[in-house]
Amino acid sequence: MDFPSPEPVVRALRERVEHGFFGYGTEQPEFYDVIIDRLQKRFGWRVSPEAILHIPGVIPGFNLGCRALASPGDALVLQTPMYPPILRVSENCGLRRQEAPLVRQADGRYAIDFDVFRSAIDERTRLFLLCNPHNPVGRVWDRQELSRLAEICLERNLAIVADEIHCDLIYPGRQHVPIASLGPDVERRTITLMAPSKTFNLPGLKSAIAIIPERTLREKFVATQLDLVRAVNVLGYTSTLAAYRDGQPWLDELLRYLEANRNFAVDYVRTKLPGVSTAPPEGTYLAWLDCRNAPAAKDDPFNFFLDRAKVALNDGTAFGAPGQGFVRLNFACPRSLLTEGLERMRQALTAG
Secondary structure, three states: OOOOOOHHHHHHHHHHHHHOOOOOOOOOHHHHHHHHHHHHHHHOOOOOHHHEEEEOOHHHHHHHHHHHHOOOOOEEEEOOOOOHHHHHHHHHHOOEEEEOOOEEOOOOOEEOOHHHHHHOOOOOEEEEEEEOOOOOOOOOOOHHHHHHHHHHHHHOOOEEEEEOOOOOOEOOOOOOOOHHHHOHHHHOOEEEEEOOHHHHOOHHHOOEEEEOOOHHHHHHHHHHHOOOOOOOOHHHHHHHHHHHHHOHHHHHHHHHHHHHHHHHHHHHHHHHOOOOEOOOOOEOOEEEEEOOOOOOOOOOHHHHHHHHHOOOOEEHHHHOHHHOOEEEEEOOOOHHHHHHHHHHHHHHHHOO
């Protein structure tokens, strides 16, 4: 995001730096207490302290999870279009990637075709790599949708690795449901990944949590990370504790600003960018723009807007084949900057 991080986090980091000692650190009981309390209050999900592992990032987390749960030649299933680092997991781990494309409806909102999801699974599929809230399409999967996905995973004996990094960035009318919270059978086979990085604008400090209530699954995860992906640095620890403990007022204000930006951006796209369409994201600060009906931009909207408007978006093709003709817009910035970018895009589309 193009916003300063919360003042309590900056203050905690300043105090830690002024301490002057940067040796090995270890999590204190308060760290686990704060996370447990947050999970209970926000999601109604009770976990024990031992279920929580502190790791240096969600991307390492889902790569570790896949290595722990599958062997080279096995397969994983995921829903495209998809966040590029998740797409790369199969290649990183020597797995086959089985795609269950989401369905884009007439209003631009995406839905799950459960028959397609089921048919993407075969006898070598070992896990489902879930992204919720979904990046890039902005869906916050509801309890019914998650329950149907979980039922299929239970039927086919799949483990679940859930990237839930945007779980705190949810707009009114929606509620994030950790898939592991659906019930004991689902929880036992799920690795849930969360982080303060997107929520509080701290990605450079490399801190996340893996929540793995089932002991055997947790031991597999820990064995995979030994001496390869070790402890989070002391500043990552300091920022995570301060953000989760003291950052809620800042987050409440942020969400109001992001919601207004989202509404502004969606309205602007629909009324002033000819041939471009989008649906309001239910979570995240990312808008997924369909440019396939914009004649000038439809073949390569990323380079069109970069060259003609000097606006750098994310290229939809990086999110898999269903991203062809799309770009991803980050609206977590001051309104003045968002307005300028959208206006440049309008001028590029309407130029003679």
